[in-house]
Amino acid sequence: MKRHLPESELARDERFRRNKIEDQIFDPRNLALAERDLGPAQMAVDRPAISERSRSLMHGIFVGEIQALEGAGRTCFDFDEADAPFALKLDMARQCWDESRHVEISCKLADHMGSDIGEYGESTFLYAAACNPDPVMRLCGVNRALEGLAIDVFSSMKAFGESTQDPVLTYCEDWMLADEVTHVKMGSDWLRRLTENDLERRDRALDFQRTVDKVFSLGGFRGESEENPVQITRRFRELAGFTEAECDELAAIAEQAMNEARQMVQLAAASQS
Amino acid sequence: MSTVRAPFAPWDRRELPGLFGVEESARRIGNYRWTEMRLFEALGGWVATVPELDVKMVLGRHCYEHAWHAELFTKRLPELREMNVERQTKPANAEFEAFMAAVVEPEAPELTIEKLVGVYRVLLPRKIAAYTFHMNATSTITDSPTIRSLNFALQDEYSDWREGEMLLQSLIDSTEKLERALARQAALERLMYAAGGVAGPDSIGSQPALQEATV
Numbered sequence: 001m002k003r004h005l006p007e008s009e010l011a012r013d014e015r016f017r018r019n020k021i022e023d024q025i026f027d028p029r030n031l032a033l034a035e036r037d038l039g040p041a042q043m044a045v046d047r048p049a050i051s052e053r054s055r056s057l058m059h060g061i062f063v064g065e066i067q068a069l070e071g072a073g074r075t076c077f078d079f080d081e082a083d084a085p086f087a088l089k090l091d092m093a094r095q096c097w098d099e100s101r102h103v104e105i106s107c108k109l110a111d112h113m114g115s116d117i118g119e120y121g122e123s124t125f126l127y128a129a130a131c132n133p134d135p136v137m138r139l140c141g142v143n144r145a146l147e148g149l150a151i152d153v154f155s156s157m158k159a160f161g162e163s164t165q166d167p168v169l170t171y172c173e174d175w176m177l178a179d180e181v182t183h184v185k186m187g188s189d190w191l192r193r194l195t196e197n198d199l200e201r202r203d204r205a206l207d208f209q210r211t212v213d214k215v216f217s218l219g220g221f222r223g224e225s226e227e228n229p230v231q232i233t234r235r236f237r238e239l240a241g242f243t244e245a246e247c248d249e250l251a252a253i254a255e256q257a258m259n260e261a262r263q264m265v266q267l268a269a270a271s272q273s
Numbered sequence: 274m275s276t277v278r279a280p281f282a283p284w285d286r287r288e289l290p291g292l293f294g295v296e297e298s299a300r301r302i303g304n305y306r307w308t309e310m311r312l313f314e315a316l317g318g319w320v321a322t323v324p325e326l327d328v329k330m331v332l333g334r335h336c337y338e339h340a341w342h343a344e345l346f347t348k349r350l351p352e353l354r355e356m357n358v359e360r361q362t363k364p365a366n367a368e369f370e371a372f373m374a375a376v377v378e379p380e381a382p383e384l385t386i387e388k389l390v391g392v393y394r395v396l397l398p399r400k401i402a403a404y405t406f407h408m409n410a411t412s413t414i415t416d417s418p419t420i421r422s423l424n425f426a427l428q429d430e431y432s433d434w435r436e437g438e439m440l441l442q443s444l445i446d447s448t449e450k451l452e453r454a455l456a457r458q459a460a461l462e463r464l465m466y467a468a469g470g471v472a473g474p475d476s477i478g479s480q481p482a483l484q485e486a487t488v
Contacts, residue, residue: 001315001318001319001322001379001380002380005318009322011321011324011382012324013324069329070320070321070329073317073318073321073336074317074321076313076316076336076340077318081359086344089340090341090343090344092317093336093339094337096320096336096337097337100333101334103333107326117326127321
């Protein structure tokens with residue numbers, strides 16, 4: 001088996017359909033949807049098409065967990081101990097088990113919510129962040145950016161479960177949230193340890209994290225306004241080692257991503273008319 | 274009223290003598306650690322290469338279990354006077370190293386059977402055999418911390434072996450797949466035969482080991 005498996009070689013059964021995240025974000029039809037002014041985009045029981053949106057999000061969580069499992073697994077295999085010490089690989093192996101459980105949980109939750117595997121497309125941009133050849137960059141991309149996104153998504157889904165009085169959803173999201181805080185903290189701790197004597201490498205890793213965070217903001221999917229379906233969860237992020245300044249920066253990145261996506265959609269719509 | 278009692282209860286039949294001295298126990302644990310590390314790395318790497326969702330999730334769980342075994346052995350080695358854990362972490366011999374390289378080799382998504390046969394039909398039975406011999410052969414008093422770690426590891430090995438075997442039985446649903454599984458097992462068994470086992474030719478005991486018994 002070779003080291004560093006590219007995104008294109010991820011193995012799936014025939015139920016899965018792959019799509020590109022940029023096709024979703026820059027879809028010109030998004031503009032028409034935005035112009036209808038349907039009100040807040042947050043996940044709430046009284047919002048239009050909320051059943052469909054929540055099922056779609058749960059399927060997104062499911063495929064995201066598969067990719068997080070694959071990313072953690074590859075970090076166990078892709079590096080020598082000179083680049084990734086045994087203790088780091090042990091943490092990644094533990095994360096494999098956690099992500100495995102999350103795949104099981106989200107698979108059962110998707111069924112609970114009435115959808116099937118493969119009902120929605122899969123974008124593999126999460127795994128792409130796990131393909132960096134530098135383990136420090138990979139940790140920043142996966143454990144701080146990807147798992148940080150998971151904190152925001154699970155918090156929002158837990159709140160949705162509470163608002164819809166769904167005890168199964170609320171219960172499971174809370175358990176997964178506990179794991180994700182652990183994973184983000186793991187990333188924060190390893191970033192500090194591995195770059196203790198190389199601050200330039202730390203800066204490059206944090207730059208990479210900003211890039212990934214911008215992609216993961218998905219053109220307005222995440223943020224701090226009512227226009228964002230998923231909210232940035234400062235309390236849990238701080239538990240996981242994020243500073244207040246880092247949370248502020250993330251909020252700014254998310255807002256920038258939303259504005260850029262709007263501009264791109266407008267350009268795409270203008271070019272079609 | 275007297276509280277004087279015999280130091281060992283009548284049901285405590287542990288004995289001081291064992292077949293292994295400190296160095297021999299450390300040597301074997303170094304071989305186990307090397308094997309557990311190559312195994313958990315491979316299981317983690319394979320997760321992305323298998324299309325079967327149930328297999329993917331099982332490999333993710335087993336990956337951690339074997340990493341944890343390596344951690345148990347990492348902690349035990351310095352207690353056996355091996356302060357440089359990496360120095361003792363090595364394959365039993367070149368043949369065993371070649372065996373593990375062959376186990377890890379399959380990558381393509383259509384090779385799930387080959388991946389699982391190597392781990393669950395060849396390697397795990399050998400690990401169970403070597404760990405069991407170590408537990409039974411070493412001193413139950415002087416080396417009891419090793420026995421405790423091996424017991425933890427064996428619990429996982431038994432359940433992982435069973436789970437992997439059941440996955441294989443469900444995947445082998447044609448004579449063509451059966452032939453593939455048999456061919457893969459035969460090829461790997463030949464390599465394992467040359468290596469002699471996880472800890473080398475005396476993995477499950479041999480006459481020379483008995484002659485060198487220490488008290």
